[in-house]
Amino acid sequence: MTDTVLVVEDEAPMRRFLCSALTSHGFRVAEAGTLARAHELATETRPNAILLDLGLPDGDGLTLLKSVREWSTAPIIVLSARDREDDKVIALDAGADDYLTKPFGTSELLARIRVALRHARGLRVADDPLLVVGPIRIDQARYAVTVDDRAVHLTPIEYKLLVQLARHAGKVLTHRQLLHEVWGPRSTEQTHYLRVHMAALRRKIEVDAARPRWLTTEAGVGYRLLDE
């Protein structure tokens, strides 16, 4: 069955690019240039994924995001410009699954959508005791982590961080989401702790911590464990 992607973007040329890239890679596409039309199409077509530009002529894309989240878990990928990091974080914390920073190419677009769809299908279930991302293997039953078959010793926090990122491999996790998962709901502002522990984790996992291959930083937003 082909997946339907709802493209919500007010700039017609941009919409044309997104639609042609998606259709040529086997997706079915529904397109909307306004918030009102997007609301209609979201309920009509029940898309498997939504590409959402936040700045729309008739309102804020966040309202669509929130209303769709009330009845659907379909992945929503936000399209945004660089230097709008705050908007991205707000959208991600409000239930968006990922974001794409304009300008982006087809490969980036397709990779994001595939990751989002895979997560939506639950191919990585939380109760699978073995998590594998690239060379990283996490045996949750034994709290054991290996990278390229080399055993890595992590502190409890580093371990929790890595597990969270691996469960959502390919997806960005915001600082707030990670802090909430690892430290609990009261620590969501202590970003510097997260950063320092991520730095330590990176030094244990990566060959060159300053040029990470897997644990990448999304400046001003959060972290992502790449999965290809």
Next chain:
Amino acid sequence: MRGKVRAYAIAVGTVAAATLAGIAADAHVSQADEAMLYLLAILFAALGGRAAGLVAAALSVASFDFFFVAPRYTFAVSDLRSLITFAVMFVIGAAIGSLVARLRDAEEASRDRERRTSALLAFTRDAAAAVDVEGVCAAVVTHVHDVVGASSTVQLADDITPLHNAPVRIRIADERALTPGQHQFVEAVAQQAGVAAGRLQLAIAARDAALRAKAEELRSTLLSAVSHDLRTPLAVITGMATSLRDSAENAERRDALDTIVGEADRLSRILTNLLAITKVESGAAPRREWVPVEELVGAALRRLDEPLAGHPVVVDMPETVLAHIDPILVEQLLTNLIENAAKHTPAGTAIEVRGSRDANGAILEVADRGPGLPPGPPRQVFDKFFRGAHAAAGGVGLGLAVCRGIAVAHHGTIDALPREGGGAVFRVVFPDDGAPPKLDDMELRAG
């Protein structure tokens, strides 16, 4: 003067009246009663002041002695007791006279004070209504003249701020002729004038700041709008070109499309720098947090994948370096420094990124093995639109200006230095703002 003559006339008149009354009643009253009449006369006359009191006392003593003390109608005194009466008359005259005089002085002084106070009040009102510092000065001259009766000049300090301890001084030609009260008044006026001038200065400064802020806001809105309008077509160009590249049939075409994508990327980075420079120049405070620098180096290197092709990058950061910085701005700074190094050095030469800490803050360095700094003062490279001698490298000369803006916004410094053994080093120092956080407790809490 006139008042004095009148007081003396009253003194003479009352004593004469007392004498006539005494003579008229002489047959029925005693000598003591006549003395009482004179005391009454002295009391009455002394209301005219100390001198009048004394004159009345002297006249009374003389008249009493002449008309009523035996032997009568001579100034001779047979009974020594009369001398006591004379003395009492004098003392009473002097005492009442000086009491009255003091009362009158006090009254006069309080009237003066009241006049000065109301003059000060009037001045304050005028000064508050003044629309410029000249208006305040004019009010000073008018009101000082009203109270002191002399013309004055006003001296203003160079910087009139409410914090300046004496921004306004008042000069009067004959300053020594002033009474202490007047002197105080002039001081008070000077102080009030200082406050008023300071307030005006502040108001003017606030108005200027509001105007500047408005202009700044306009500029930044304009730039955001322009950059949005440029970004959208750029995003379409990048997207479409990558679509075409993926389906390109031959290498030549793929190369051409690669170039389009690369150039669109470059344009996009220039736009980002344009926006960054408006952001740092608007004076908005950076959002500082404690960040391990290597995280930003990694993000910058990932962003520069293509421009860095052909330049090996060495990152020298043996341990985690914490800096108190705005992560987004400093990632931009690193991106610009590294891109600048790549642009101005021959392909194949290494770029080194170093991070370290000293007691005061974090130090970041980007070092290259290129031709070194252009001739001239080293700081010129950070000027907006400055372009090195190798202009062929392209660029509009914004990157390093953005770097300086970001460093300055963090109260830090940025320097371009020649590198030992050839090349250049760009060094940025970010001073700490508070002590770096300790992490032990956090580890325990998460358990």
